[in-house]
Amino acid sequence: MAGEQEAPGRSFEAGGEAGRGEEGRGEEGNSLEAGHSFEVILETPEGVRKLFCDEDEYLWYAAARAGVKLPAICLQGRCLECAGKLLQGRVDESSADSYFPDDEMAGFVLLCRGRPCSSVRIRTHQSGPMRAHRIAKGLPAPYA
Numbered sequence: 462m463a464g465e466q467e468a469p470g471r472s473f474e475a476g477g478e479a480g481r482g483e484e485g486r487g488e489e490g491n492s493l494e495a496g497h498s499f500e501v502i503l504e505t506p507e508g509v510r511k512l513f514c515d516e517d518e519y520l521w522y523a524a525a526r527a528g529v530k531l532p533a534i535c536l537q538g539r540c541l542e543c544a545g546k547l548l549q550g551r552v553d554e555s556s557a558d559s560y561f562p563d564d565e566m567a568g569f570v571l572l573c574r575g576r577p578c579s580s581v582r583i584r585t586h587q588s589g590p591m592r593a594h595r596i597a598k599g600l601p602a603p604y605a
């Protein structure tokens with residue numbers, strides 16, 4: 462895809478999650494512990510970026526580690542500044558301070574407290590649409 466670029470950091474292979482142990486992790490002298498690392502595709506205003514996120518890592522931090530700067534205020538899953546729209550895959554938002562079933566049904570995720578449960582594709586910079594969604598549902602919409 463035009464404009465698609467791989468974020469610096471780990472090597473990337475299309476087609477899903479990296480394996481455990483010796484298969485997808487720990488190569489090139491990394492001292493990574495066993496665990497899944499999922500492929501993450503971010504559709505940002507600057508283009509599409511690809512990176513990996515560990516299953517126990519928040520997406521916002523994985524993006525930052527890969528050099529992808531995303532908006533944030535609270536980093537606790539409350540302010541909605543880091544909101545994204547989940548286009549593919551599953552994200553665990555159980556650590557977010559404020560996340561509602563309606564948010565999930567509408568496809569919104571909070572990248573600062575979202576952990577991947579699969580390979581994911583996410584459109585970033587969705588704070589405006591997520592705040593509008595919250596207002597429409599009568600839910601908290603900080604900074605709206």
Ligand code: FES
Binds near residue numbers: 540
């Ligand atoms: S930075 Fe506030 S909800 Fe993510």
